[in-house]
Amino acid sequence: MEATKYEEWSLGLHQQAASQRVPISGTLEVTRRCNLTCVHCYNNLPLVDREVREAELSSQEYCQILDEIVDQGCLWLLFTGGEPFAKSDFLEIYTHAKKKGLLITLFTNGTLITPRIADYLVQWRPFSVEITLYGHTKETYERVTGIPGSYERCTRGIRLFMERDLPLKLKTMAIRPNKHELWDMKQFVEQDLGLEFKFDAMINPRFDCSVEPVAVRLTPEEIVELDLLDPERAMEWRRFDERFTCAVEASEQCTALYRCGGGINSFAIDPYGMLRLCILSQSASYDLRKGSFQAGWKSFLSAVRQTKTTRQSKCITCRIRAMCGMCPANGELEGRDPEEPIDFLCELAHLRAYALDISVTPHGECEYCRGGSKYEELMRAVAKLRRSSNKR
Numbered sequence: 001m002e003a004t005k006y007e008e009w010s011l012g013l014h015q016q017a018a019s020q021r022v023p024i025s026g027t028l029e030v031t032r033r034c035n036l037t038c039v040h041c042y043n044n045l046p047l048v049d050r051e052v053r054e055a056e057l058s059s060q061e062y063c064q065i066l067d068e069i070v071d072q073g074c075l076w077l078l079f080t081g082g083e084p085f086a087k088s089d090f091l092e093i094y095t096h097a098k099k100k101g102l103l104i105t106l107f108t109n110g111t112l113i114t115p116r117i118a119d120y121l122v123q124w125r126p127f128s129v130e131i132t133l134y135g136h137t138k139e140t141y142e143r144v145t146g147i148p149g150s151y152e153r154c155t156r157g158i159r160l161f162m163e164r165d166l167p168l169k170l171k172t173m174a175i176r177p178n179k180h181e182l183w184d185m186k187q188f189v190e191q192d193l194g195l196e197f198k199f200d201a202m203i204n205p206r207f208d209c210s211v212e213p214v215a216v217r218l219t220p221e222e223i224v225e226l227d228l229l230d231p232e233r234a235m236e237w238r239r240f241d242e243r244f245t246c247a248v249e250a251s252e253q254c255t256a257l258y259r260c261g262g263g264i265n266s267f268a269i270d271p272y273g274m275l276r277l278c279i280l281s282q283s284a285s286y287d288l289r290k291g292s293f294q295a296g297w298k299s300f301l302s303a304v305r306q307t308k309t310t311r312q313s314k315c316i317t318c319r320i321r322a323m324c325g326m327c328p329a330n331g332e333l334e335g336r337d338p339e340e341p342i343d344f345l346c347e348l349a350h351l352r353a354y355a356l357d358i359s360v361t362p363h364g365e366c367e368y369c370r371g372g373s374k375y376e377e378l379m380r381a382v383a384k385l386r387r388s389s390n391k392r
């Protein structure tokens with residue numbers, strides 16, 4: 001199916017699932033252990049941590065959960081980690097998911113891929129595989145991952161998948177240590193390898209509350225500069241605004257804390273069997289070792305979705321909310337408060353909107369809106385960004 005038709009089809013399915021509350025998409029974080037130690041990572045734990053390994057769901061428990069999620073209507077499944085292939089019985093779990101007919105996306109760092117694994121995936125083909133490339137050169141890649149030899153292992157994994165024509169896409173996290181190689185990575189992947197490439201610059205604090213990853217995060221100005229330097233990316237943001245930016249709702253009618261698809265048409269399960277609205281949301285969880293997925297989905301997550309806001313915030317009637325990473329889970333991770341706007345995200349969303357001529361309407365007291373204390377500064381940044389992107 002061509003990309004735009006596929007997008008329409010998938011969006012239609014999700015909308016239908018949302019109107020009936022069907023768990024159509026799931027994320028299974030099969031392990032948080034990883035063989036790499038990336039500087040920006042929000043959840044990795046040591047590969048050989050025995051205690052962590054023993055706490056993870058067994059393959060039998062996973063197979064039981066897979067049976068239950070399919071019974072409830074799940075169609076799409078994302079396997080992620082940590083590094084999924086760090087879990088020794090991952091292929092057993094994966095194969096069970098395939099046999100259940102799930103459409104599987106696999107996120108991997110690619111470094112543990114062997115010819116045997118690649119051949120196996122040819123036999124049990126995923127819907128798509130995404131490998132994260134952390135740098136164009138070995139030096140930069142390994143500065144991010146912290147592991148000597150990981151660059152060669154990753155490129156070998158890419159080659160093994162490409163030789164077998166597996167549905168591979170490459171991506172990167174744009175962060176301080178690799179920003180200077182971003183366009184080289186894009187050119188290498190798109191032109192030399194002929195694969196799809198995307199990047200993301202959103203970095204979260206770690207689940208254990210460490211803010212270390214945030215130290216390598218790009219500034220809002222640097223992130224928006226990347227948008228402006230890539231016309232396709234700028235166009236995608238404008239398209240996103242036209243399609244998803246919500247109408248401004250009257251604040252008194254907007255009392256729901258959660259406005260995403262979590263618990264409506266999607267869910268996440270961590271390596272220890274805790275069911276949640278999404279992978280980032282850590283506050284409310286249901287133990288699938290103690291109850292069924294059906295009960296977790298139908299009663300627990302449904303109740304979580306009923307949570308109301310406790311106060312008025314500038315996010316409630318913000319027109320660019322869909323473009324902004326601010327959500328209760330991010331609020332909890334970064335500021336310990338699900339309702340408190342995160343200043344970094346707010347600045348980034350406003351700067352991006354102004355730089356791309358996306359309309360921002362008044363939404364209460366906001367320092368980044370016209371008349372706000374940081375508005376003029378943001379406008380100077382927009383002018384500077386436009387000047388520098390016009391020069392290139």
Ligand code: SF4
Pocket residue numbers: 034035036037038040041042043044081082083109
């Ligand atoms: S490869 Fe992924 S999970 Fe592993 S350390 Fe890097 S970002 Fe974290």
Ligand code: SF4
Pocket residue numbers: 314315316318319320321324325326341342345346347349350366
């Ligand atoms: S841009 Fe600011 S006000 Fe709007 S949703 Fe994001 S954090 Fe909230």
